[in-house]
Amino acid sequence: MVALDLIVFTENPAAYAPKRILEECKKHRISALAISYKSIDFSVDVSDIDVKVDGVNLPMSKVILFRELAPKAFAYYHRNFLIELYEAAGAKVINADSYLMWPYLDKLTQHFEMQKAGIPFVKTLNFGHRSRLLTEMSGKYPFIEKYHISSRGREVFKAENSDDVEKINKAGYKTRTLLVQELQTAGEDLRIIVIGGKIIGAMKRIASSGSHLTNFSQGGKVEKYDIENDKKACEIALKCAKHFKLDYVGVDLIRGNDGNWKVLEVNRGAQFKGFELSTKFNVPAEIIKVFLG
Secondary structure, three states, rough: OOOOEEEEEEEOOOHHEEEHHHHHHHHHOOEEEEEEEHHHEEEOOOOOOOEEOOOOEEOOOOEEEOOOOOOOOOOOHHHHHHHHHHHOOOOOOOHHHHHHHOOOOOOHHHHHHHHHHOOOOOOOOOOOOOHHHHOOOOOOOOEEEEOOOOOOOOOOEEEEEHHHHHHHHHOOOOHEEEEEEEEEOOOEEEEEEOOEEEEEEEEEEEEHHHHOOOOOOHOOEEEEEHHHOOHHHHHHHHHHHHHHHOEEEEEEEEOOOOEEEEEEEEOOOOOOOOHHHHHHOOOOHHHHHHHHO
């Protein structure tokens, strides 16, 4: 079987990012394919492991890009098996070192790692039981509670009082799975994209009126940010990419209440629809240039 140039593994091949990547590949006459995680089957025997995609043999490729799995997906370790398989066949797997070291990189794990690396981030509390959360945070409202594997601004809650804390718990969120953070009042943050160790640009995300969420997917406004003249933000973003061993990453920064840049999170499968709209930068073209050029 002739190897493709690029395979994108994704939860949804019809989503913006994989569609844009395939569109750009077509422009450059690069053979590419998007594969849904749901289409992959494994047959595991003592003598062999057979992998099928929609009933046919797993295709080979020069470059592999794994889009991030859904927060509650089952296939984190399946992905690592595929990484090792493709690397053994000589493929370049984007972000391979990061996925192999941290198959599951939730927000709290990120903060543990940032603390070790001396990377500034928003102070986070995590309580084993709701009673201690209510005691510790009494009189400190409003604050933010976010699910440790949330994405795109979903499952991020603003607690105005103890009743809100109870509502979050009754909605099915166990206290030990939630990060508790002081509300940062800036109302805006940055998404910086780093590809191949180079910052390609940044967008500012601005919360809509009455909302604490800046995410483009949650109605936040986006505009281009002059990242080249912000040395501190550049320094933090590049340090995140290096520490987390990432070839492709979106780093989200916010001005803390002390006025300094702090990391909200790193995104190994960063969405880039709002980024392209605001910066006019062609993200898939840069991916092709760096990894296939």
